[in-house]
Amino acid sequence: MPYDRPTLNALLRRHGIAPTHQRLEIAQVLFARCQHLSAEQILQQVNERHAETSKATVYNTLNLFRDRGLVREVIVDPKRVFYDPNTGPHHHLYNVDTGEITDIPADALRLSGLPELPAGMVTEGVDVIVRVRSAGTSALG
Amino acid sequence: MPYDRPTLNALLRRHGIAPTHQRLEIAQVLFARCQHLSAEQILQQVNERHAETSKATVYNTLNLFRDRGLVREVIVDPKRVFYDPNTGPHHHLYNVDTGEITDIPADALRLSGLPELPAGMVTEGVDVIVRVRSAGTSALG
DNA sequence: TGTCCATTGAGAATTATTCTAATTCACCCT
C-alpha cells in the first residue's frame, strides 16, 4: 500500500494543498487504485462507507488538484470528464462501448514530426487517444 | 465554390441522407468554409439571414451526419462537441485559450508502435490532439 | 475561549444535449 494517509498528506502539502479530511479521502480514491474516474464515480466511492463529502466539494477538490498538477483531466467522452492520477506523459486507449480507459505508456508509442507551432504558441501537451470498440459492435444501426 | 447546392445534394444522397432544405443549409455551413464548429455556432450561421432551422433540427442533423460518416466529432473541450467535415485521417491542434481548432495533416506526423489490442477489440480511430496556449498564458492563477 | 479565514455543503443556476409529442412537409398516386 504505497498510498497511506501520511503519504497522501505529504503529497498534498508538496503541491501546496491543505490536506483536509475530504481532500485526503478523494486523493485516496484517486491514488489507491490508479484508475480513470469521473467526478460522479469519485463521489460514490468516497461516500461508500458513510456519506461525509458533498458533490460540491468533490468538484472543488478535483479542480484544485488539476490546477495544482496533482491530477490531469482526460477528455474522451463529451458527457463527462475523467480524472487521471498519472500526470506523467502517457496516452490512452478508450473503449467507446464500455467507457473503459486504459493507459498506454509514453514509450510504447513514438510520435515524430510534430509541426512547428505558429509564433507565440507553446505546447501544453500532446494527447493520443486510441478509440476501440468490442469487435462485432457496428457504428451503424 | 466547390460546394454548391447540386454538389451538396449529391453528397447527402451518396451517404443515404434525404436532402431536405435544413440539411442542405447545415451541410453548406459545414462544408463551405471547412472549419470545426459547435452545434451552437452552426445554428447561428444557418439562421444568419433569416431564421428557418430549429435547434432540435441542428442536433438531429449533426447526429445523423455523424452516424452516416459525413462528419466526425472532435472531442477536445468538455463543454461542447465540435463537428469536422474532414473525415479523412488527420489530427488536431487545439488552442486552449482561444478555443481554435486547426487541422494537422495525417502525413505531417508519424505514429509508430501502437500496442496490440486485447483480443476482440477493433480500432475505430486514433486521435492526436496537440494542446497549445498563447505564450505568456500561465496555467496557474 | 474567541477571532479569523479557509473549507464545506445544500441547493439553485447554468448549459449542452436529448426527448416528447404535435405539426408540417415532401413526395407519390390518382
Add this chain to the structure above:
DNA sequence: AGGGTGAATTAGAATAATTCTCAATGGACA
C-alpha cells in the same frame, strides 16, 4: 390539382454534468 402517408421539423420540456451562491462549519492560533 387534391389527398394520403411517412418522414422531418420543431417548441418546449427534460436531463445531467458542472458551476455558483452564500450561509454554516471548523481548525489554527492569539
